[in-house]
Amino acid sequence: MHAGRPEILERINRSAILQLIREQPGISRVELGRRLGLSPATVTRLVGQLIEEGLVIERERAPSSEDRRFSGRRPRSLYLNHEAYHLIGIDLGGTYLVGAVANLNGEIRVEIRRPSRPNGRPEEALGQLFEAIEALLEQARAGGYAVRGIGIGAPGVTDPTAGRVIWAPAFQWRDLPLREEIERRFHLPTFVENDVNLAAFGERWFGIGRGAQSLVCVFIGTGIGAGLILNGELYRGSHYAAGEIGYVIPERSLLHQTYETFGCLEILAAGPAIARRAMERAGEFPESVLRPFIEAGRLEATDVFRAAEAGDPLAAQVAEEAMDYLAIMLASVIAVVDPEMIVLGGGVARAGPYLVNGLRRRLERVVPAMPEIHLSALGDRAGVLGAVAYAIFELEGLMQVRRALR
Known part of the structure; x- marks a missing residue:
């Protein structure tokens, strides 16, 4: 079996459902279907998957007049489970590295800041990135936070599909397979993007650009x-x-x-x-x-x-x-x-x-x-929170492809 158009559409629908539940806590299945133009069967199936995976929580609520038109079970409100898992976000600035462990609501549990360009040597900047990730993982383990993925914003031209930094002048990185390097070392799904792209992602997901x-x-x-x-x-x-x-x-x-x-x-x-x-x-x-x-x-x-x-x-x-x-x-x-x-x-x-x-x-x-x-609105945390949000989206997509290939 291969992942074709139906699987891509399902991934998009899952992401849209997650985003709407995050933006409107307490939304119902009926409202999800109406807002996203999805059938009741599709909403029920995808929401069921999200609940089974621990990403969404549902609670009973008093029925509205709209809900009463639908017979059967009592209406339920849907909420994102912000503590389902945590992610590491890294913003590799030209001067400073900012890294964080955050939950699905962008609430930072652990944060580090350190210079990102020791002596301007490419290999030292990469080594310092490894040290930062290790420090974040150690603090996450100490706090009992389960980390499921890593998002990294690099300052330069990146190929996100390959996880490769094509050219980052601040570090003198050329054609660096950054995702491959990190996944080999830490055994966690890793997603690499341009740092300012992720800042935009962060502002739209968590900051002043919501909506x-x-x-x-x-x-x-x-x-x-x-x-x-x-x-x-x-x-x-x-x-x-x-x-x-x-x-x-x-x-x-x-x-x-x-x-x-x-x-x-x-x-x-x-x-x-x-x-x-x-x-x-x-x-x-x-x-x-x-x-x-x-x-x-x-x-x-x-x-x-x-x-x-x-x-x-x-x-x-x-x-x-x-x-x-x-x-x-x-x-x-x-x-x-x-x-x-x-x-x-x-x-x-x-x-x-x-x-x-x-x-x-x-x-x-x-x-x-x-x-x-x-x-x-997020200041110097825009990039790191964007890296977290991007990792959430990409990790969900990765899970969806794996499900399609079973």
């Missing part, structure tokens, strides 16, 4: 990337490079050049670029409040935005220029995708309302339709 059918999650940190949710689904592109907006060329003079590590926009407007530009121009502004940070060698983009908001001339010049570049990129994204919502995250987004309002002012008169622009 949005079309959103773009833009993360600005060591690099610049976007995750696209279109018509409710993650969009990756034909080469898995959709959302690599760090490669946008914001002006004509920057064409006909080669960008081998970070993209053109990242060189101009990512966090390190903002800090570097302020340091390069510091000599022109001897009274700048940024000088102590620069002299101590610890200036960051958030310091620049904070000083700009307070009126520092050097900081304002650099911050306004960076927002110009970012607005050019966002205007292009809006014109092509027409999203309901843009969610801003990453280290630079800690600039908060100053950044959001600056981008809104630049965009509202130049785009055909203005989307909502919000800061990430």
Whole structure:
């Protein structure tokens, strides 16, 4: 027997049922069928599977007028069993690794944070990832949490079907079979995706983008990337490079050049670029409040935005220029995708309302339709929670294929 279209459809229906039960605790089978356009027999069969597997709990409730039209058993409410199992989520940022053990509701039970690029050596970054997973598994065992899978967000172009990192400039990883490496070492199903794709997944599943059918999650940190949710689904592109907006060329003079590590926009407007530009121009502004940070060698983009908001001339010049570049990129994204919502995250987004309002002012008169622009509700946990949510979906799909092959 092979998994064909009926099995794929069943997987989609199971995921849709799980998502609706999670979003609307206490929903009935009747309402599930009505909302999803499924027959009573299909709902009964799939809900029965989910209850048998411990993913869903049902409880009796008082019948509604709609329920009374259906004879037979008393109506029951359905709830997601958030403690059915736990997952490990890893967000491999260009500067920090954030890892967590979380339940099916995204409630974090264990969390670790550590630098992700010791000496910039590819093999050391991989070794540190292994150490982080081992630490999370040890703490999960100590807490009595059963871990069933691992989701990993990598900063670069990834092939999620093969679990392979095609190119991650922050780690100098090329064509790395990351899923294979981790599954061989830890014997747990592992799912690998682009880190910003997973941040978008996390915002839609657990954060400010709940219910949005079309959103773009833009993360600005060591690099610049976007995750696209279109018509409710993650969009990756034909080469898995959709959302690599760090490669946008914001002006004509920057064409006909080669960008081998970070993209053109990242060189101009990512966090390190903002800090570097302020340091390069510091000599022109001897009274700048940024000088102590620069002299101590610890200036960051958030310091620049904070000083700009307070009126520092050097900081304002650099911050306004960076927002110009970012607005050019966002205007292009809006014109092509027409999203309901843009969610801003990453280290630079800690600039908060100053950044959001600056981008809104630049965009509202130049785009055909203005989307909502919000800061990430999950902050630096968007990626790790997105990795958890993605692992839930993919693990359920894996279980469905195995069931079809029995």
